[in-house]
Amino acid sequence: MTVDTTIDTRVHGLTFAAVTPGDGLQKALQMSRGDIIDLVRDSRLKGRGGAGFPTGMKWDFAAAEKREPKYIICNADEGEPGTFKDRVILTDYADLVIEGMTIGARAMGASLGLIYLRAEYAYLKEHLEEVIDARQAAGLLGKAIGAIEGFDFDIVVGLGAGAYVCGEETALIESLEGFRGEPRNRPPFPVVSGFLHRPSVINNVETLAWVACIFAKGVEWFKSSGTATSTGRKLFSVSGDCAKPGVYEFPFGLTIAELLEEVGGENAKAVVVGGASGRCVPRSAFTRKIAFEDVPTGGSIMVLGPGRDMLEVAHNLLEFFVDESCGQCTPCRLGNGKLLEGVGMLMEGTCSAEYLGDLRALCNTMQVASKCGLGQTSSVAFCSIIDDFGGEIMGHAKRPR
Amino acid sequence: MALITERDRLREDVTAIAELTNFNRSSLIPILQEVKAKYRGIDSYAMQLIADVLDIHPVEVYAVATFYAFLQPEMEGRYVFRLCRTLSCEFAGKDLVARQLSEALGLAFGETSPDGAFTLQWTNCLGMCDQGPAMLVNEQVYTQLTSPKVRAVVDDHRAKVEEHGARVPERAR
Numbered sequence: 290m291t292v293d294t295t296i297d298t299r300v301h302g303l304t305f306a307a308v309t310p311g312d313g314l315q316k317a318l319q320m321s322r323g324d325i326i327d328l329v330r331d332s333r334l335k336g337r338g339g340a341g342f343p344t345g346m347k348w349d350f351a352a353a354e355k356r357e358p359k360y361i362i363c364n365a366d367e368g369e370p371g372t373f374k375d376r377v378i379l380t381d382y383a384d385l386v387i388e389g390m391t392i393g394a395r396a397m398g399a400s401l402g403l404i405y406l407r408a409e410y411a412y413l414k415e416h417l418e419e420v421i422d423a424r425q426a427a428g429l430l431g432k433a434i435g436a437i438e439g440f441d442f443d444i445v446v447g448l449g450a451g452a453y454v455c456g457e458e459t460a461l462i463e464s465l466e467g468f469r470g471e472p473r474n475r476p477p478f479p480v481v482s483g484f485l486h487r488p489s490v491i492n493n494v495e496t497l498a499w500v501a502c503i504f505a506k507g508v509e510w511f512k513s514s515g516t517a518t519s520t521g522r523k524l525f526s527v528s529g530d531c532a533k534p535g536v537y538e539f540p541f542g543l544t545i546a547e548l549l550e551e552v553g554g555e556n557a558k559a560v561v562v563g564g565a566s567g568r569c570v571p572r573s574a575f576t577r578k579i580a581f582e583d584v585p586t587g588g589s590i591m592v593l594g595p596g597r598d599m600l601e602v603a604h605n606l607l608e609f610f611v612d613e614s615c616g617q618c619t620p621c622r623l624g625n626g627k628l629l630e631g632v633g634m635l636m637e638g639t640c641s642a643e644y645l646g647d648l649r650a651l652c653n654t655m656q657v658a659s660k661c662g663l664g665q666t667s668s669v670a671f672c673s674i675i676d677d678f679g680g681e682i683m684g685h686a687k688r689p690r
Numbered sequence: 691m692a693l694i695t696e697r698d699r700l701r702e703d704v705t706a707i708a709e710l711t712n713f714n715r716s717s718l719i720p721i722l723q724e725v726k727a728k729y730r731g732i733d734s735y736a737m738q739l740i741a742d743v744l745d746i747h748p749v750e751v752y753a754v755a756t757f758y759a760f761l762q763p764e765m766e767g768r769y770v771f772r773l774c775r776t777l778s779c780e781f782a783g784k785d786l787v788a789r790q791l792s793e794a795l796g797l798a799f800g801e802t803s804p805d806g807a808f809t810l811q812w813t814n815c816l817g818m819c820d821q822g823p824a825m826l827v828n829e830q831v832y833t834q835l836t837s838p839k840v841r842a843v844v845d846d847h848r849a850k851v852e853e854h855g856a857r858v859p860e861r862a863r
Contacts, residue, residue: 292843296833297821298820298821299820368814368815370776371776371777372817372819375817408758408760411829412830448723449758450760451758452757452759453814464719465716467715467718468754469757470758528820534819536820597781602777605777606777609814609815613814
């Protein structure tokens with residue numbers, strides 16, 4: 290038997306396929322650096338990695354810094370469970386990502402771009418380097434891009450080494466500098482002191498591709514979809530118990546029920562929105578909207594069918610965090626382990642209601658006291674399972690594991 | 691004829707990468723990746739040598755290597771099988787695939803075969819959630835794993851080891 294190694298992700302209707310690489314950059318090169326930032330700010334584009342920080346504001350902060358060199362870093366450490374849209378973008382639309390980086394470099398005055406590619410995607414490195422080489426040959430990277438004297442910009446690809454926490458931007462920088470991927474205290478923020486303690490902007494893969502589209506198709510086009518605070522469209526990685534998993538593009542503001550209808554997951558019991566660090570949304574809340582102001586997500590949608598055991602879900606997600614906590618701060622290092630132990634007790638039917646209350650309090654401590662986003666969000670899904678599926682999880686009979 | 695020992699070769703490899711960044715610390719992870727790929731492990735001699743080349747303390751090298759899942763210092767097999775254990779792959783039936791893989795390789799998770807051919811490990815989300823269960827074998831990804839597919843992938847790699855041995859081939863070194 291020959292083994293099929295094709296990567297068969299079904300992709301449903303992406304704007305990126307309809308944008309010609311080069312169009313966006315050409316427009317940006319005719320604009321002043323200030324006008325580029327104003328346009329991105331006007332689009333109200335927010336970071337597509339999940340945190341949703343306004344991209345224009347981030348670029349503006351970096352542009353205001355006087356120290357050089359400056360760096361623009363593409364966060365391609367797509368490690369959030371249930372997320373794979375960046376893999377598809379890097380495979381099929383790498384030109385747009387690199388174009389977004391180039392526009393950003395022009396706006397803030399960066400001379401070097403770095404793509405931090407997760408080790409699990411090492412098979413994409415050669416492809417990315419080919420795209421970079423082709424753009425260099427076409428004069429879209431290198432010295433005096435667009436015949437603009439002094440606009441010199443190159444991109445290199447750096448490979449991660451298997452650590453989820455390196456998707457956190459300051460941990461990513463530590464990793465690029467050759468250290469353990471332990472998040473830094475902020476401030477100073479990377480825009481002030483980032484890679485090699487120089488001003489650095491870190492943007493998600495998808496954010497950068499949208500930048501190229503906004504310049505190619507116009508800011509009004511972009512703002513015509515989405516909601517007032519979550520403008521534009523978003524890629525979703527859909528997996529789990531549904532008929533049509535794959536990568537989808539929807540405008541922000543879509544309800545969870547509408548999304549489930551599109552992907553063939555109408556009978557879902559719950560949906561994990563935002564991956565392991567996201568929340569578990571029960572059926573009663575499927576009217577909620579997917580947007581930064583309601584249910585935010587970096588694009589991970591894992592559909593849980595009617596037969597799924599919520600404790601199994603919590604167990605799997607917490608095992609993940611116990612493994613991936615960097616161990617630097619105590620609430621995260623010890624807290625995730627205690628929560629996992631608690632889920633084990635719930636599974637065996639030996640967790641009292643009082644102890645469950647203690648675990649709930651521990652979640653609050655972790656959310657408040659952890660140093661980075663990992664520890665601040667790792668207990669969110671567990672909390673939502675306690676809150677919305679209390680009857681199910683407390684009703685667990687003792688059974689062998 | 692000059693006799694080049696493994697240790698000389700290691701120093702050449704490490705220095706070549708360090709030179710690219712003018713011996714800056716930022717070359718540490720690329721160096722560890724290279725050493726791991728070529729020698730399958732990072733022993734204490736290699737760590738001291740890397741520390742010497744980069745002018746840092748050996749414990750810094752140890753601290754970084756042990757932090758990252760793909761840079762663990764222990765000797766691993768010529769082919770490292772990493773099966774995804776995250777939620778969507780669990781839903782897709784990773785437990786069954788895990789048992790088949792373990793049986794076909796004759797290894798428990800976390801083990802390396804005595805001949806240095808194979809290592810079997812768990813890994814976290816591989817970004818193949820819509821087509822699980824998924825695994826990596828070195829840098830190659832395999833998706834929608836089924837019982838016959840697991841058997842075929844293992845047989846395929848066993849044949850490679852029988853033909854070329856468990857050592858990393860010279861052309862890749």
